[in-house]
Amino acid sequence: MTALLRVVEPGLFTTVQDLGRPWAVTSGVPPGGAMDRFAHRAANLIVGNAETEATLECTLTGPHVATEHSCLVAITGGDLDPRVNGHAAPMWTGIFLSRGDRLMFGARRSGGRAYIAVAGGIRADRWLGSLSTSLLAGRGGMHGRNLKAGDVIEVAREATRPAVSGHELASHLRIDYADHSLFAIPGPHVKRLDPDARQLLFGATFKVSREADRMGYRLDGPRLATEADELLSFGVTAGVVQVPHGGQPILLMADHQTAGGYPVVATVVSASMPVAAQLVPGDELQFAEVTLEHARQMRAGQAAALNTLRDGAR
Amino acid sequence: MPPPRSKRPSPRVRIFPLGDTALLAELGTKLDTALNSRAISLATALKKRRDVRQAVAGYAGVTVYFDPEQTTHDALGAAIKRLAAKRPPMAEPGRLHRIPVVYDGPDLEEVAARLKLTPQRIADLHSKPIYRAFLVGFVPGWAYLGPLPEELELPRRHVPRTQVPAGSVAIAGRQTGIYPLPTPGGWHLIGRSSVKLFFPDRDPPILFRAGDRVKFFAASR
Numbered sequence: 364m365t366a367l368l369r370v371v372e373p374g375l376f377t378t379v380q381d382l383g384r385p386w387a388v389t390s391g392v393p394p395g396g397a398m399d400r401f402a403h404r405a406a407n408l409i410v411g412n413a414e415t416e417a418t419l420e421c422t423l424t425g426p427h428v429a430t431e432h433s434c435l436v437a438i439t440g441g442d443l444d445p446r447v448n449g450h451a452a453p454m455w456t457g458i459f460l461s462r463g464d465r466l467m468f469g470a471r472r473s474g475g476r477a478y479i480a481v482a483g484g485i486r487a488d489r490w491l492g493s494l495s496t497s498l499l500a501g502r503g504g505m506h507g508r509n510l511k512a513g514d515v516i517e518v519a520r521e522a523t524r525p526a527v528s529g530h531e532l533a534s535h536l537r538i539d540y541a542d543h544s545l546f547a548i549p550g551p552h553v554k555r556l557d558p559d560a561r562q563l564l565f566g567a568t569f570k571v572s573r574e575a576d577r578m579g580y581r582l583d584g585p586r587l588a589t590e591a592d593e594l595l596s597f598g599v600t601a602g603v604v605q606v607p608h609g610g611q612p613i614l615l616m617a618d619h620q621t622a623g624g625y626p627v628v629a630t631v632v633s634a635s636m637p638v639a640a641q642l643v644p645g646d647e648l649q650f651a652e653v654t655l656e657h658a659r660q661m662r663a664g665q666a667a668a669l670n671t672l673r674d675g676a677r
Numbered sequence: 678m679p680p681p682r683s684k685r686p687s688p689r690v691r692i693f694p695l696g697d698t699a700l701l702a703e704l705g706t707k708l709d710t711a712l713n714s715r716a717i718s719l720a721t722a723l724k725k726r727r728d729v730r731q732a733v734a735g736y737a738g739v740t741v742y743f744d745p746e747q748t749t750h751d752a753l754g755a756a757i758k759r760l761a762a763k764r765p766p767m768a769e770p771g772r773l774h775r776i777p778v779v780y781d782g783p784d785l786e787e788v789a790a791r792l793k794l795t796p797q798r799i800a801d802l803h804s805k806p807i808y809r810a811f812l813v814g815f816v817p818g819w820a821y822l823g824p825l826p827e828e829l830e831l832p833r834r835h836v837p838r839t840q841v842p843a844g845s846v847a848i849a850g851r852q853t854g855i856y857p858l859p860t861p862g863g864w865h866l867i868g869r870s871s872v873k874l875f876f877p878d879r880d881p882p883i884l885f886r887a888g889d890r891v892k893f894f895a896a897s898r
Contacts, residue, residue, distance in 0.1 A: 385730050389887075550695065596815070599740070632696050
């Protein structure tokens with residue numbers, strides 16, 4: 364397969380991700396996959412890929428890659444200041460890289476995670492049905508690890524149709540990452556919060572602590588007092604807000620442990636998870652209570668935005 | 678006309694949303710083998726549905742991950758209540774695993790002192806029952822096994838360890854388990870086993886499945 368990009372500097376933490384392996388949770392394997400599914404899908408659709416192709420998820424500081432073979436790429440998600448040969452590169456649009464071009468990133472401007480898709484998809488190890496990197500198992504993606512200098516990104520399949528640059532997700536259709544309201548549905552154990560704590564959950568401002576990674580974010584802010592007795596463990600999902608002893612809530616993200624026994628007081632809806640994925644330590648956020656119907660409308664709105672990128676709509 | 682319904686009271690299922698793409702169907706709140714059997718058979722039935730992406734049996738309930746484009750929380754909840762009201766199929770006895778344990782864990786002496794038992798007695802009590810794998814999850818290959826004999830019941834450690842070695846055999850509450858990978862952990866380590874629980878290159882990649890039975894036996898070091 365054709366080598367497209369050679370990694371000169373890997374960036375802080377860059378991994379290969381797709382939509383994860385949700386079916387593997389019955390084995391205790393985290394579902395994984397892109398933290399910001401909207402940005403991941405958009406990047407793929409912009410370059411004409413299926414949304415299931417693998418992309419590079421770049422965290423806080425993006426990589427520096429040299430182009431080995433001309434290719435069409437798209438960069439979406441958080442603004443980590445992408446540059447081609449030193450010049451600012453547009454995001455959410457298809458751009459051609461020619462042999463010898465350097466794609467690199469400057470200083471983070473907003474958000475925390477950028478996604479790079481290449482036309483034809485990224486060739487990667489498949490593990491339990493997904494190309495996502497599982498550091499825990501050392502499987503999937505780039506040999507089960509984050510990128511390092513010298514890695515070569517190869518195309519998954521040679522293009523069967525012309526790649527078109529300049530294909531863009533209109534700015535009004537993108538997600539407003541600056542609005543840190545996370546819409547959430549009250550969880551199974553919300554009644555374990557006393558009325559004051561419930562008001563705090565859906566009213567107070569929380570802050571992403573330094574303990575924040577792909578598994579989940581510990582949130583600083585008011586402590587949420589819950590009834591003390593332990594629950595029998597059960598399966599959990601990304602978006603779950605659980606409250607362990609001590610009352611410091613934890614928001615579960617893509618690589619979450621599959622089961623937990625702490626009270627689940629709320630679950631962030633799928634349409635708000637891209638915003639959650641772009642939060643970095645120190646960012647403030649609020650939880651806003653919504654209904655399942657509202658969650659459905661938000662999801663439909665995002666799906667419609669992505670649909671404008673599909674072939675038929677071009 | 679629909680056939681007459683049986684008079685048997687249908688067990689109460691409580692359905693809670695876990696966001697807009699998952700739900701928790703709670704059959705009860707007790708650590709109970711019969712409840713767990715029902716949860717496992719309910720999960721098995723749900724996995725066959727096209728609108729269900731995955732169903733994970735917990736101790737006394739099922740977490741269902743569904744495709745929100747194919748069903749709604751209400752429609753799936755109603756289907757789950759119908760399924761749960763059916764007489765559960767005869768529970769198949771899970772596979773039986775015999776697992777060697779060297780009872781020399783770093784917490785064995787302390788556990789023995791706190792329970793006022795000898796280390797030998799701890800080993801005897803721990804290796805006596807046939808445990809049930811109530812729930813597979815937490816980390817790859819981990820299974821919550823139980824119920825542990827009452828004489829061995831202890832709350833978790835106040836300060837969890839940041840790193841528990843793989844293969845550690847541990848107890849907490851009425852549960853026991855084996856750490857498949859080096860992970861943080863708050864359980865009391867009473868022994869170790871050489872049996873591998875996580876096989877990344879097999880599918881499924883795990884030894885214990887929900888509903889399996891596990892019998893420990895003391896092995897010499």
